[in-house]
Amino acid sequence: MNPSYRQNQPGMWKKSGFTLLEVLMAVVIFAVIATIVYSAMNAAISRIGAIKDGDRVFAMGAGCLHRISTDLRSAYADPYPLFTPQNAEENPDPYAFVGQTDFVGGDSFSGLQFAAFAHLPVSTGSADPQKSAAALAQLRYFVEKSPEPDRGYVLRRGDRPFVWNADADQWDEDSAPVLCTHITEFALTYFDHKKNDRKTWDSSDDATDYATPAAVEIFFRIETDQGNYPFLTRVVLPAGREPLERVKSQ
Known part of the structure; x- marks a missing residue:
């Protein structure tokens, strides 16, 4: 006996169940609803991922800005008459504030080296208590290609105290801590006392x-x-060496 038919009255059969058209319409409606629900869930999950990624990036960027700003606010340079141009020509100034443009992987980035009272012993890798306790250090910020694939460039902070043998102790770039990853731009702009x-x-x-x-x-x-x-800030150096012309005019 065909199950799609049932007996209604003696000697008579009546058709029951769903027609093919009704089944197809139900499938189409279910597919539309499922697509809408999936799209909504996928959008929510993607937004959650973007929020988590943004939180991580902003925390890393804010920490990087804070570290550079702290270092710059503690920058040191020999004042006059400890520093003289004649001595600088004969012997390089170990406390020189030098900002240059570096080319890495075909891209240009700012690089910076200066002296500051912002030494972090954890970055020296030295067990020498005297060396680790030194307060005045030579700091260096530089960008290099990330050793990990698909992470672009990284910003590193080199740090060595001024208790070293300059001839034997060179910069160990590999031990410099990474401050930021996924760097695509790093640009420093310097302003003189006339705001140029x-x-x-x-x-x-x-x-x-x-x-x-x-x-x-x-x-x-x-x-x-x-x-x-993007991250942007401007730091005013509270101490430093004034232009020689201004000093002479005083």
Whole structure:
């Protein structure tokens, strides 16, 4: 007996169940609803991933800005008459504030080296208590290609105290801690005491009148699969060496 038919009255059969058209319509409606629900869930999950990624990037970027700003606010340079241009020509100034442009992997980034009272013993890798306790250090910020694939460039902070043998102890770039990953831009702008801006700086050169910058603008960009995040701040150096011309006029 065909199960799609049932007996209604003696000797008579009546058709029951769903027609093929009704089944197809139900399948189409279910597919539409499932698609809508899946799209909504996928969008929510993607947004959660983007929020988590943004939180991580902003925390890393804010920490990086704080570290650079703290270092710059504690920058040191020999004042006059401890520093003289004649001595700088004969012997390189170990406390020189030098900002240059570095080319890495075909891209250009800012690089910076200066002295500051911001030594972090954890970055020296030295067990020497005297060396680890030194407060005045030579700091270096530089960008290099990330050793991990698909992570672009990384920003590193080199740190060595001024208790070293300059001939034997060179920069160990591999031990410099990584401050930021996924870097696509890192640009520093230097402002003199007349508020003129420069892309490079050398406090032992007459082009800057042997002064340290009055302020430094920090800009970098972090880019991930979820988006790109720019960071910008300007730091006024509370102490430093004034232009030689200004000192002579006083």
